[in-house]
Amino acid sequence: MNHSTNTPIAATAEMEHFDVIVIGTGFSGLAVGTALARQGRHSFVLLERASSVGGTWRENTYPGAACDIQSHLYSYSFRQNPSWSRVYATQPEILEYLESTASDEGLLARIRFNTDVTAARWYEEKGRWEVDSTTGTRTANVLVTASGHLSDPKMPSIEGAESFKGEIFHSARWDHAVELTGKRVGVIGTGASAIQIVPEIAKTAAQVTVFQRSAPYIVPREDHVYDVAEKRMFARIPEVAQELRDDLFWGNESRFPQRLGIPDFIDTVARKALSHLRNQVSDERLRAKLTPDYQIGCKRILISNDYYPAVSQEHVNVETAAIGSLHSSGVELVNSESIDLDVIVVATGFEATDLPISHRIYGRSSQLLADHWAEGRGAFDCSTVNGFPNLFVMLGPNTGLGAGSIIHMVESQMQYISSGIDYILDNDVAIEPEPEREERFLEDLEKRALKTVWVNGGCQSWYLHPISGKLSALWPDFMHRFRRENGVFNQSNYVTSDVFEQPHPDAFAAVSS
Ligand code: NAP
Secondary structure (H helix, E strand, O other): OOOOOOOOOOOOOOOEEEEEEEEOOOHHHHHHHHHHHHOOOOOEEEEOOOOOOOOHHHHOOOOOOEOOOOOOOOOOOOOOOOOOOEOOOEHHHHHHHHHHHHHHOOOHHHEEOOOOEEEEEEEOOOOEEEEEEOOEEEEEEEEEEOOOOOOOEOOOOOEOHHHOOOEEEEHHHOOOOOOOOOOEEEEEOOOHHHHHHHHHHOOOOOEEEEEOOOOOOEEOOOOOEOOHHHHHHHHHOHHHHHHHHHHHHHHHHOOHHHHOOOHHHHHHHHHHHHHHHHHHOOOHHHHHHOOOOOOOOOOOOEEOOOHHHHHOOOOEEEEOOOEEEEEOOEEEEOOOOEEEOOEEEEOOOEOOOOOHHHHOEEOHHHOEHHHHOOOOOOOEOOOEOOOOOOEEEOOOOOOEOOOOOHHHHHHHHHHHHHHHHHHHHHHOEEEEEOHHHHHHHHHHHHHHHOOOHHHHOOOOOOOEOOOOOOEOOEOOOOHHHHHHHHOOOOHHHEEEEEOOOOOOOOOOEEOOO
């Protein structure tokens, strides 16, 4: 392997060294932390930029925030929760679940809060990662990024935004100090977040204007509050909860053929969505506005029973003309019409196509991960990248799902990464995927992606890379195949090199708690 030299780090007495550094404490970071702790590993740390755990479930506190995947499936298989209050739990309950995971698994002492990673560099001679953060520099044999792809809000650039005199904030940075009762509120976007927000704020706002660029497909939300007897049964007979989890898993898997555009499957779900629209919206003009113009599944299929009734109300308006600019008292549309607003909620999604953490990771020869991915993102087995030794990427390229629970993907990667970490630490080596294997792997994914509605369904979405046009965010197959193909680490797919130098015990204080 061609080793090049990075600038040597100046080791200081304060610099902590760990076997493993994990960035992030959302669902994926806590999963890796739990795996390491349960294996009895002591030398690892989780770096968290906020002051508490939870990732996207800590950040998204907007009214109506809930999961659109069933909680008995959208939770760790190794920490099943018999007490979910309903089929689709709300944000506070999911956050509480994550907080109790961190605490019960003994992870809190291993988390460095208020620690924003500013740069991570592979230091070739030592075979170590050097991780700079707002609380100092640490080194590690292995770096795991678990910073999520839905963590950094994406704000559209709108002309005149600075002149707006009202309040404006992103859905993932909800300003709870702003009172919406009796106000004129604009909501930009009609994605999964917006359709949960609109029904809630429409209950008290004087006027709500929804700025819709594309109409989403929406199917009924088959929700249900679990009664005491059901919760007791899940707690007393874990096999029943497991059976429910299995049924939910295969129920979600059975939706993947829709994403392949197979006529019977896609027609059935399209009929379901369009009859939901017909049943809930009697006004023909509004129905026309709310009818999507692309193939179902191309964007996320949303679930809601209260969005259509909410936008059918007198004081709620769906505006399809694009926003041209903002002025001091509201919005000017491209058709020159002006709408006065007191508050604007920006529900335009996240920086999911250009992962912010990739702008802070420098691999061999100081190559920036964001540059490596500039023309299109990809990772071998969806977890490792050639040129970035001993780096594992949780929920990186091709790990999102259009139908299913991301927790299944998280746990599959957790298994893979745990074995990879064992191999690295047991043998004191640096590994990276063989470039040809990575290329073949990505070519295969691309072929599979071409068959999906995400690529050929006639819509624009953050699932596609803006430069390559390739499916970079989603896994183009069934969930169970992800685990079979990407859940098992195989060292023979990797280039392995010895790590030449151990950190000097005086230079790196090994910290075990
Ligand atoms: P999103 O799905 O990316 O939707 C963003 C919305 O904003 C879309 O309607 C988009 O229109 C619109 N938009 C973006 N930029 C715009 C611009 N410059 N001008 C006008 N409109 C603009 O974002 P999200 O709703 O926050 O959801 C993001 C992801 O989070 C989801 O896909 C899902 O994975 C996850 N999520 C999950 C849940 C859950 O229940 N599990 C809840 C919320 C979010 P176009 O469609 O035309 O691009």
